Amino acid sequence: MLRKLLIGTALGSGLAFAAHAQDVKEVEMLHWWTSGGEAAALNVLKEDLAKQGFAWKDVPVAGGGGDAAMTALKAMVAAGNYPTASQMLGYTVLDYAAAGVMGDLTETAVKEGWDKSVPAALQKFSVYDGKWVAAPVNVHSVNWLWINKAVMDKIGGTEPKTFDEFIALLDKAKAAGVIPLALGGQNWQEATMFDSVVLSTGGPEFYKKAFNDLDEEQLKSDTMKKSFDNLAKLVTYVDPNFSGRDWNLATAMVIKGDALVQVMGDWAKGEFNAAKKTPGTDFLCYRFPGTDGSVVYNSDMFGMFDVPEDRKAAQAALATATLSKSFQSAFNVVKGSVPARTDVPDTDFDACGKKGMADLKAANEGGTLFGSLAQGYGAPPAVANAYKDVVSKFVHGQIKTSDEAVTQLVNAIEDAK
Amino acid sequence: MTTVATQIKLTPEHNARPGASVRSRLQDALPKIVLAPSFAITIVFVYGFILWTVYLSFTNSKTFPSYALTGPRAYQRLWRWTFESDPPSSWYTSITNMGIFGFLYIFICLALGLFLAILLDQKIRGEGMLRPIYLYPMALSFIVTGVAWKWFLDPGLGLEQTLHQWGWTSFHFDWIKNKDFVIYTVVIAGVWQASGFIMAMFLAGLRGIDGEIMKAAQIDGATTVQLYRRIVIPLLRPVFLSAFIVLAHLAIKSYDLVVALTSGGPGGSAWLPSNFMYEYTFKRNEMAVGSASAVIMLMTITAIIVPYLYSELRERPR
Numbered sequence: 130m131l132r133k134l135l136i137g138t139a140l141g142s143g144l145a146f147a148a149h150a151q152d153v154k155e156v157e158m159l160h161w162w163t164s165g166g167e168a169a170a171l172n173v174l175k176e177d178l179a180k181q182g183f184a185w186k187d188v189p190v191a192g193g194g195g196d197a198a199m200t201a202l203k204a205m206v207a208a209g210n211y212p213t214a215s216q217m218l219g220y221t222v223l224d225y226a227a228a229g230v231m232g233d234l235t236e237t238a239v240k241e242g243w244d245k246s247v248p249a250a251l252q253k254f255s256v257y258d259g260k261w262v263a264a265p266v267n268v269h270s271v272n273w274l275w276i277n278k279a280v281m282d283k284i285g286g287t288e289p290k291t292f293d294e295f296i297a298l299l300d301k302a303k304a305a306g307v308i309p310l311a312l313g314g315q316n317w318q319e320a321t322m323f324d325s326v327v328l329s330t331g332g333p334e335f336y337k338k339a340f341n342d343l344d345e346e347q348l349k350s351d352t353m354k355k356s357f358d359n360l361a362k363l364v365t366y367v368d369p370n371f372s373g374r375d376w377n378l379a380t381a382m383v384i385k386g387d388a389l390v391q392v393m394g395d396w397a398k399g400e401f402n403a404a405k406k407t408p409g410t411d412f413l414c415y416r417f418p419g420t421d422g423s424v425v426y427n428s429d430m431f432g433m434f435d436v437p438e439d440r441k442a443a444q445a446a447l448a449t450a451t452l453s454k455s456f457q458s459a460f461n462v463v464k465g466s467v468p469a470r471t472d473v474p475d476t477d478f479d480a481c482g483k484k485g486m487a488d489l490k491a492a493n494e495g496g497t498l499f500g501s502l503a504q505g506y507g508a509p510p511a512v513a514n515a516y517k518d519v520v521s522k523f524v525h526g527q528i529k530t531s532d533e534a535v536t537q538l539v540n541a542i543e544d545a546k
Numbered sequence: 547m548t549t550v551a552t553q554i555k556l557t558p559e560h561n562a563r564p565g566a567s568v569r570s571r572l573q574d575a576l577p578k579i580v581l582a583p584s585f586a587i588t589i590v591f592v593y594g595f596i597l598w599t600v601y602l603s604f605t606n607s608k609t610f611p612s613y614a615l616t617g618p619r620a621y622q623r624l625w626r627w628t629f630e631s632d633p634p635s636s637w638y639t640s641i642t643n644m645g646i647f648g649f650l651y652i653f654i655c656l657a658l659g660l661f662l663a664i665l666l667d668q669k670i671r672g673e674g675m676l677r678p679i680y681l682y683p684m685a686l687s688f689i690v691t692g693v694a695w696k697w698f699l700d701p702g703l704g705l706e707q708t709l710h711q712w713g714w715t716s717f718h719f720d721w722i723k724n725k726d727f728v729i730y731t732v733v734i735a736g737v738w739q740a741s742g743f744i745m746a747m748f749l750a751g752l753r754g755i756d757g758e759i760m761k762a763a764q765i766d767g768a769t770t771v772q773l774y775r776r777i778v779i780p781l782l783r784p785v786f787l788s789a790f791i792v793l794a795h796l797a798i799k800s801y802d803l804v805v806a807l808t809s810g811g812p813g814g815s816a817w818l819p820s821n822f823m824y825e826y827t828f829k830r831n832e833m834a835v836g837s838a839s840a841v842i843m844l845m846t847i848t849a850i851i852v853p854y855l856y857s858e859l860r861e862r863p864r
Contacts, residue, residue, distance in 0.1 A: 200828055207610075224609040224831065314723075314812060370702040372723040372812040511608075514830045518636060518814060525725050525813035528633040537633060544623070545830070 152442045158431075159188040159205070160216035161198045170463035177450040183443050188212050206230055211434035213444050217263065219254055219505040222432045226257035232433040234261035237445045241452060246470035248493040250500065251428055263430040264451040265469035267461050268489055270424045271394040271501045272325040272417040275380065275401070280307055280389045281413060288415050292329050292359060295418040299366045302389040310363060311379040311388035314372035316521035318379070320503035322392040323360050323520045329419035330356040333497045336425070340502040343512065343546070349539050357523060357531035363392075364524055372525065383412070392417060394427070394504070398465035398481055407479070414481040416488070424492040427504035428469060508542075515541035596844065599837045607833035620838035636814055637839070640822040643729045647800070647818065650733045651740075652793045658737065659744030659789065660782075664774065666745070667752045677749070680742035688739070692806025695735040696722070725815040728808055732800070732816060735807055740796060744789050751785035752778065787858045791851065798847055819843050 156178060162171050175185045188205070190198045195218065202215050211230060225231055238244065238261040247255065247265060255263040274289075284305045289295040299309035312318060328336045331352040339347035347353065368388075371379075380400040382388040391397060401412050408414055431451055433444055450456055457468035462477050467485040471493060475483045492498040500506030503520075505513045519538045522528045528537055606616045627637035634642075662680060666673055683691065698704040699722040709717040721727035755778060763773050801820035808816040817825075819839055827836030 196829060203610075203828075221609075228610055315809060316814065369720070370700070370723060373809055509831070511830045511832050514825075522633055522813040525815065527725060527813050527815065533633065545832075 153440050154182055154443060155184045155186055155440075156213040156443045156447045157186045157188060158214055158216075158447075159190065159198060159202055159212045161190060161195055162216065167464065170460045173459045174447075174450055174456055177453070177456060178446060181446055181450075183446055188215075206434075211436055213436055213440060214264075214431045214433050214447055216266075217430050217432035219427065219430075219500070220509045221505075222254050222263045222430055223257060224509075225432060225434075226262045230435055231257065231260075231262035232435045232441070232444060234264065234433055234445070234448050235259075237261070237448050241449060243452060243470070246472050247452075248469075248471060248489065248498055250426070250493070250498040251469060253500075254428070254506070255430055263432045264448045266429045266431060266451060267457075267464055267466035268424075268426050268428050268469050269394050269396060269466045269504075270426050270485060270489070271321050271504060272328060272420045272423070272425045273395055273397070274390050274392055274413075274415045274417055275383055275397050276390045276413040276415065277383050277386050277388070278409075278411055278413050280305075280386050284389070286389075288413075289418040290421075292326075292419050296362060299363075299389070303366065307386070308368045308382065308388040309366035309390070311382040311391040312364075312367045312371050313374035313376045313379040314367075314521075314524065315374070315376075316517040317503055318376050318393070319524045320517040320520040321394060321501065322363070323356070324425050324501050324503050325392055325417035325420060326360050326363065327353070327356045328423055328425055328499075329417055330359050333423045333499070336423070337499055340507045341500055343508055343542055345539060345543075348542065349535050353535050353538070354531040357534045360520070360523065361531070394501075395465050395467075395481070395485060399463075402463075402465065408481045414484065422488075422491065422495070423497040423499065424488050425499050425501045426489075427501045427506045429466075511545040512542050515545040599840050603834055603837035603841050605834055607837070609831040609833070611833060620834040621842075623835060624838055624842065634815075636817060636822055636825075639815060640817045640819045640839075643815075643817060644798075644819050646729055647733055647736070648794070648797045650730075651736045651797050651800075652790065654733070654737045655741045655744050655793050656786070656789060658741040660748050660779075662741070662745040663748035663752055664778075666749055677746065681746050682742065683739045684743040686739065688800070688802040689806045691735050691739045692803050695731065695738070696807050699731055699734075722808065723812065725812045728811040728816045732804055732807055736797070736800060736803060740793060744793065747785055747789050747792075748782065751782045755781050783858075787854075790854070794847070794851065798843065 160171070162168060178185055188201070190201050195216075198216070199221065202212075202217075205212060206225065206228075217225070222231070243261065244252075248268070251265050251268065255261060255265050274295075280302065284298075284301045284307075286298045286301055289298045302309040312322065324336075324340070327340065331339070331347075335347060335350075335352055338344040339350075339353060376393060376397070377400055379388075379391050380393065380397045381404075383391045384401060384404050384406060395414075398408075398414070401408070406412050431447070433448060436444055452470060454468075454470070454473045457470060457473045458477050461468050462479075462482065465482075467478075467482060467489050471486075471490045473486075475486045478486065489498070502508060502513055502516055507513065508516075516538065519528065519534060519541050522537070523531075523534045528534045601613075601615075602611055603620050604615050604618060605612050606614075606619065624637055627635040628641065630638050666676060666680075670676075699719070701707065701718075701720045701723060706717060706719050722731045759777060759781075760773065763777055768776070799820060800818060801824065804810070804816050804818055804821055810816055810821065820843070823836050823839045823843070825836075826832045826839065
């Protein structure tokens with residue numbers, strides 16, 4: 130038995146040694162894009178890499194969803210067994226970079242000119258200490274309204290340009306007997322909507338100072354109180370059964386015409402697409418009233434780990450393919466988001482996608498591209514979750530007034546810093 | 547295994563004593579050898595990690611463990627949160643929910659389980675069929691129970707909707723959507739799942755009671771109520787102990803039920819300490835706070851279970 134073991138070990142190390150001499154033609158990838166549309170979109174990348182001779186290996190994640198994947202990643206990294214790359218969000222990339230486990234893509238980045246084509250706000254998360262550590266895949270923006278066109282026509286509504294017009298539109302829907310606002314009462318959905326409300330109420334400057342710089346003066350200002358009051362107004366337009374509902378069920382309410390509008394990030398468009406609905410004829414996409422010209426974003430990134438030398442070539446190929454114009458276009462058309470570089474042609478995108486891309490470009494140039502606090506791009510997870518707690522407790526009535534909400538917000542953020 | 551085998555082979559050469567004594571010595575050592583691996587695994591993976599968690603709770607670990615001790619800051623935060631009741635902090639919600647859930651869950655399960663067991667023990671027909679029906683929910687995972695009850699209790703989908711369609715339009719039952727009542731829906735689902743199992747435990751206990759005692763009591767003129775109150779239930783005391791321990795640990799580790807049934811409840815109002823621990827350790831990257839809450843959970847369980855076990859087990863030898 131011992132001899133067998135010895136032989137086995139010898140063979141094994143021999144194999145490993147032989148493999149070391151040559152590059153490993155394989156990318157090992159941890160991600161949670163397993164649903165139909167997402168998996169199809171990712172297939173484009175797999176095929177790109179297959180053409181160059183790189184095999185694709187998924188890291189299996191039990192349970193699905195981002196949380197399970199992040200727990201799995203933590204375990205892999207703690208064991209020193211890094212995947213080639215992993216789907217990551219916002220501050221997670223920076224956390225891992227600070228722990229010194231991320232690779233260095235700067236060479237590829239310089240060659241491909243990412244510095245110029247990727248929006249500066251995104252580079253805050255993909256560049257650490259002057260080194261590129263992640264390849265952004267897409268940009269989602271959260272300040273959108275998704276409206277059922279048939280219901281809109283029935284009640285004779287027009288695009289709301291200000292918050293008051295939005296309230297008037299919701300009133301019309303209420304009078305016509307449809308649920309005005311489809312909302313899923315989970316903390317991240319409520320907070321995602323509140324991101325837009327704050328941007329609309331206080332304007333871009335205010336949003337940046339309060340939710341990206343976490344300036345205490347702004348957090349406890351009257352503008353923030355007004356934002357909470359506006360949120361309270363919006364919540365009066367949801368159906369009584371909203372608590373705990375999943376976001377895609379809320380989208381389905383709009384698709385079916387049970388509800389007029391949902392405030393949600395552009396991943397909601399994927400649901401409309403899956404239901405074979407066309408923008409302009411079946412549904413409408415407007416910016417959240419009063420936020421036109423600004424984009425509150427979040428972004429999926431492929432974090433690149435510090436893999437052994439023999440895997441670096443595969444990693445560089447993956448990064449190059451991820452930010453190639455063809456993949457950026459093909460992937461984002463399916464996903465509902467917009468490309469993470471601003472120089473991709475918008476020919477394949479639908480009307481909403483085209484608007485999203487134009488908005489992103491304008492926001493990038495005008496300095497009005499902000500990280501979404503609810504989606505973990507405004508502040509580290511501890512702060513973002515404390516924020517979600519406060520918003521959710523306000524929506525569900527544990528926190529009763531906007532005064533109290535503001536005090537709680539300041540305390541919670543201070544506590545979590 | 548290889549090392550053990552080698553030792554056995556080697557020993558006769560080095561040992562002057564005859565083989566029989568080696569064999570008997572080996573026989574003496576065998577239980578220890580067999581138990582050693584599982585003992586070692588338990589030491590490391592249970593008690594080792596408990597110590598590690600305690601250690602982490604005194605650091606300022608965030609996303610990853612950090613090993614520099616920085617004092618009891620995590621406990622100070624939890625202590626402060628313990629008294630933040632308006633608006634309730636997440637920790638305050640978690641521990642009050644634990645109190646409500648733990649008490650009601652254990653109490654109702656014991657009461658219902660005993661009641662059903664007594665009914666089933668009346669030598670009724672079809673007992674063989676009824677018993678598995680009550681027992682079956684225990685075979686389901688908490689996730690299944692949670693999802694099924696979530697649908698059943700959802701006002702737009704389940705019970706309320708159905709009764710409205712049948713014409714009882716004034717019926718109103720929205721506990722699962724209500725921040726003040728959502729924890730009671732967790733109790734309902736939990737009791738539904740566990741009470742059948744507790745019933746089976748009590749039933750086994752009832753069957754173990756000597757029929758002679760019952761007959762003697764009946765001859766002495768005891769009524770049925772007296773019979774159960776004075777004789778049967780006191781005799782079931784060891785069963786109460788086992789049932790209590792089973793229920794207490796189920797209550798403390800109910801994490802999945804809350805997630806599947808309520809996904810945390812409106813504004814996080816259905817959280818239990820285990821949800822708090824997971825949320826802070828893995829989602830908020832506050833590993834120190836998560837560890838501290840885990841330590842407090844352990845302390846609480848110890849404080850309840852150890853005196854109870856001590857008082858119950860000490861009386862046995864008498």
